[in-house]
Amino acid sequence: MNTAIEFRHVRKTYGDTVVIPDLNLKIETGEFVTIIGSSGCGKTTALKMINGLYEPTDGDILVNGENIKEKDMIMLRRGIGYAIQGSVLFPNMTVEQNISYVPSLLNKKDRKKTAQAVDKWMEMVGLDFSMKERYPSELSGGQQQRVGIARALAASPDILLMDEPFGAVDAITREQLQSEIKTIHQKTGITILFVTHDIEEALKLGTKVLVMDRGEIQQYGTPKELLQDPKTGFVERLVEKQRRMCFLPEGNLKDCEYCGAVCGSPKE
Ligand SMILES: Nc1ncnc2c1ncn2[C@@H]1O[C@H](COP(=O)(O)OP(=O)(O)OP(=O)(O)O)[C@@H](O)[C@H]1O
Ligand SMILES: [Mg+2]
Incomplete structure (x- = not known):
């Protein structure tokens, strides 16, 4: 397995405040990593250091085996998608222009290719083509x-960073978006890092879950490992409710009617 992202002794401080003391982590290519932790523990900071929006105070970050210090920032960011909570769309551009912004830069001469990319992704995220001419407002x-x-x-x-992307939507839309992003991950095989505040969402979507507290890793493991073997008291408290649920194969958690105890595995 190749490593998509690696943090090597990464430290981040703002003035005298140490936000991330010493982060060491390897994320394999194709993994869907959900990141959860207390507010202010450094999740957004960690994400923004990957695409160079923030610079580590110390240490190294490798993307696809290359130290990002030695990479051209524009090229680095082209390979890393970034989606955040709330609207960050260009307000004066239509839906079609917003989606085609980067592809049209890349395929300057091939408009057909850009149009195909727009259609493909609108379909994937469940947007009706009739919305192409509308503005974000x-x-x-x-x-x-x-x-x-x-x-x-x-x-x-080949890497997608998502910072609480579904935080501001209603429960029904959220569920639809969750299943869409899961399908997109399965179809494309890209590496996804997804920050959430919702443990159920973290367990449902992640092939791996990263639990952080005060800039430190509490646990990095599969949803099942977290449920069956929480490594710290912090993780134990986080998954307390879900441990009394069954972890169904399609990734949905369901109140366990049978065992009523630590389960974390499909119930026959
Ligand atoms: N540009 C900045 N200057 C100074 N301090 C900052 C800056 N950006 C973040 N911080 C501080 O660093 C800490 C970590 O912030 P970060 O945004 O990474 O947290 P987070 O885990 O994403 O939190 P939340 O869950 O609330 O989004 C916080 O205490 C925050 O106040
Ligand atoms: Mg944040």
């Missing part, structure tokens, strides 16, 4: 979120 919050994800994916990144 003419869309609902959930639709804007979908355009943001389609735009991040249209650049064909």
Whole structure:
């Protein structure tokens, strides 16, 4: 297995405040990593250091085996999609122009290829083609979120960073977006890092879950490992409720009617 992202002794401070003391982590290519932890523990900071929006105070970050210090930032960011909570769309561009922004830069001479990319990703995130000519202000919050994800994916990144992307949408839209992103991951095989505040979402979507507290890793493991073998008290408290549930094969958690105890595995 190849390593998509590696943190080597990464330290990040703001003035005298140490946000991340010494982060060491390897993320394999194709993994869907959900990141969960207390507010202010350094999740956004860690994500932004991967695409060079923040610089580590010390240590190294490798993307696809290359130290990002030695890479051209524009080239680095082209390979890394970034989707964040709320709308970050260009307000004066239509849906189609927003999604085609990066592909049209990359395929300057091939408009057909760009148009195909727009259609492909609009379909994948469940956006009706009739919305192409609309502006972001003419869309609902959930639709804007979908355009943001389609735009991040249209650049064909091999890594996608998502910072609480479904935080601002209602429960039904959230569930739809969750199953869409899961399908996209399965179809494309890209590496996804997804920050969430919701443990159920973290367990449901992640092939691996990264639990952080005060800039330190509490546990990095599969949902099943977290449920069956929480390594610290912090993780134990986090998954307390879910441990009384069954972990169904399709990734849904369900109240366990049978065992009522630590389960974390499919119930026959
Ligand atoms: N540019 C900055 N200057 C100074 N301090 C900062 C800056 N950005 C973040 N911080 C601080 O660093 C810490 C980590 O912030 P970060 O945004 O990474 O947290 P987070 O885990 O994403 O939190 P949340 O779950 O609330 O989004 C916080 O205490 C925050 O106040
Ligand atoms: Mg954050």
